[in-house]
Amino acid sequence: MASTLVVAPSILSSDFARLAEEAARMKNVGADWLHVDCMDGHFVPNLTIGPPVVKSLRKHTDLFLDCHLMVTNPGQWIPGLASAGANGATFHLECFCSEPYDINDPSPYVELKPEEMEEAFALAKETKALGLKVGLALRPRTPLSAAKRLLDEGLMDMLLIMTVEPGFGGQSFKENVMDKVKQARKQYPGLMIQVDGGIAPKTVQKAVNAGANVLVAGSAIFGAPDAKEVVDCFRKAWVDKV
Numbered sequence: 001m002a003s004t005l006v007v008a009p010s011i012l013s014s015d016f017a018r019l020a021e022e023a024a025r026m027k028n029v030g031a032d033w034l035h036v037d038c039m040d041g042h043f044v045p046n047l048t049i050g051p052p053v054v055k056s057l058r059k060h061t062d063l064f065l066d067c068h069l070m071v072t073n074p075g076q077w078i079p080g081l082a083s084a085g086a087n088g089a090t091f092h093l094e095c096f097c098s099e100p101y102d103i104n105d106p107s108p109y110v111e112l113k114p115e116e117m118e119e120a121f122a123l124a125k126e127t128k129a130l131g132l133k134v135g136l137a138l139r140p141r142t143p144l145s146a147a148k149r150l151l152d153e154g155l156m157d158m159l160l161i162m163t164v165e166p167g168f169g170g171q172s173f174k175e176n177v178m179d180k181v182k183q184a185r186k187q188y189p190g191l192m193i194q195v196d197g198g199i200a201p202k203t204v205q206k207a208v209n210a211g212a213n214v215l216v217a218g219s220a221i222f223g224a225p226d227a228k229e230v231v232d233c234f235r236k237a238w239v240d241k242v
């Protein structure tokens, strides 16, 4: 069983004009990692940051920089993120799928073709060879079974289960995703399982009880009058886990 709780504020909700101060503030309130939302305006309809900003941020914080790549071509960015001083890179399974993935389309997730799966394996190996922790992210309606081959191989250090559609902070937590978190925890007891999206004092206990041990939260932490109170509340949820 993953035995450590990690609280990872998502810098998407920080003041981008004051990233160094925001990183220091998060360290002071007890954050373990910084979750760095890298978006390319193509995989998701929002544009944020990449290697140059990570390089600047690295000079101002010793927190683990956990880069979540919401991008169409993660292989284009991971080497630059590694050189910039990132510690982890998580890419989406869906970015390897040649079928367009429309978030408004209710049809089931399209399984990766064998050659697309091979690309995902190759990128995971390349990421590890660069010295980074590697993670695999799943959008809310992508089933765990789609990631089985990659996870069973034991290559992945982390699984990020999105609890909102990626792209924006401040959305509502999708509680129905908790079944997937429970399945993942049962099948992969030692894996770091992240949840991301709508994690807040009123949802955190559900996520922890389901089996998440890496709590990514943006608006709930950065937007709180007292960010430490929120981090402490997350730690209490871990202690109270059932």
Ligand SMILES: O=C(CO)[C@H](O)[C@H](O)COP(=O)(O)O
Binding pocket: 010, 012, 013, 035, 037, 068, 070, 164, 165, 166, 167, 168, 169, 170, 171, 196, 197, 198, 199, 216, 217, 218, 219, 220
């Ligand atoms: O990946 C993300 C969005 O794609 C963010 O990490 C996530 O939305 C966190 O923000 P909030 O806690 O406000 O929902």
